[in-house]
Amino acid sequence: MKSQHLCLLATVESDSHMWNLVYLQLWLGERGLEVKNLGSCTLVQAVLDAVDQHRHAHLLVISSVNGHGYSQGLALIRALRQQHPHLHVVIGGKLTTSEAQTRAVREELLAAGYDAVFTEADALDAFQRHLDDLAQARHSLVLGTGDVTHWT
Template identity: 45%
Template sequence: MRRGLRTSRRPAAAGGLDVVLATIASDSHTWNLIFLELLLREWGHRVVNLGPCVPDALLRGECQARRPDLVVISTVNGHGADEGARLARTLRAAPGLGTVPLVIGGKLGTGQEDPLVSARNLVDAGFSAVFGHDNGGMARFRRFVDRVGAGARC
């Protein structure tokens, strides 16, 4: 699922995108963050990995200070659908962060939720795109990152 956000960003320089990477506040997993950091760096992007259990206010402050080209939220604990929606609303309400491409992916629910409903709710809350493990997530994520890097409409 994607939300149409128009960015006024220029295409990324040869050095790639400035990416902020984090988890939701309750997610203490780190292996997913390390994997994504290495992957994004391999694709030529600069990554600031804020680590696990990032409070919403800390992420908002870091994003306002850094003005990243892309914010990536990875979650493994199954609470991404609930906490992610709150996080998206927090970031979207912050000055300067209304149009920054913001994505979430990983294990978004505990299993009882309809993944399509969860994804729609996350987009409605402010995520530009939602990537799950069951919908070709990594290939779709790569295409999304490439479009952001090209300055395309996301």
Template identity: 45%
Template structure:
């Protein structure tokens, strides 16, 4: 176990997919993007079961949870996952965003899916055509934490 002191402006981001999504290139891209922005990234990889995600949020205590979905089941898996997260007394206040392909029926379904995901508890939802710079802005708007040692 290593201890990391938070640097000025750096955030700890927990990166994951929904449980049914085996895609990895999206995670590689997001990890590189977030690290290039100066943030620490803990990636759980693809096909992350809800329980593992919740346990990881409780252990890592990220500043932001980023969930990527490419397979079109983001709406279904994302709603279930965020409800579990928001029901947990430790993890419930963790800012969480989801993005990618939220459904399989096109843009109209994507809009409805985005609404459902926000209503279920996500702080922001990105469609598969969203500008990746929005993630950086969200991270920049999070409250600054005092420097502390954290276990990873």
């Protein structure tokens, strides 16, 4: 049986790391989400095409560990918000090459359209709390089939 909640998972164009995506795919799957992993070096257009193809997706997760997530993540969210202003989108990982810079860019990423940014040592715990909050908010929504939605 497929999950009622599809999560798209991607990284930025220059990030060739796959281990973080595989880990998050498994982690999200354990939390009841169906995950479509778009793979490493994800072009902005590939993300836009995936969102168009999977219009029922509830969440887009961008994970980057190469230090370029900030600049390329900005380009991605700006393009995405032009076409999909309501999709819930989060970003996390190593987004700059400097820890001090990563903290500083958080607000800019949020202002550009991300719903949450996870970069600190407790990022996974913070992401879990964020998913719990989303599940709580969606808990009372009734789908066309009459089923109540659950993420966990």
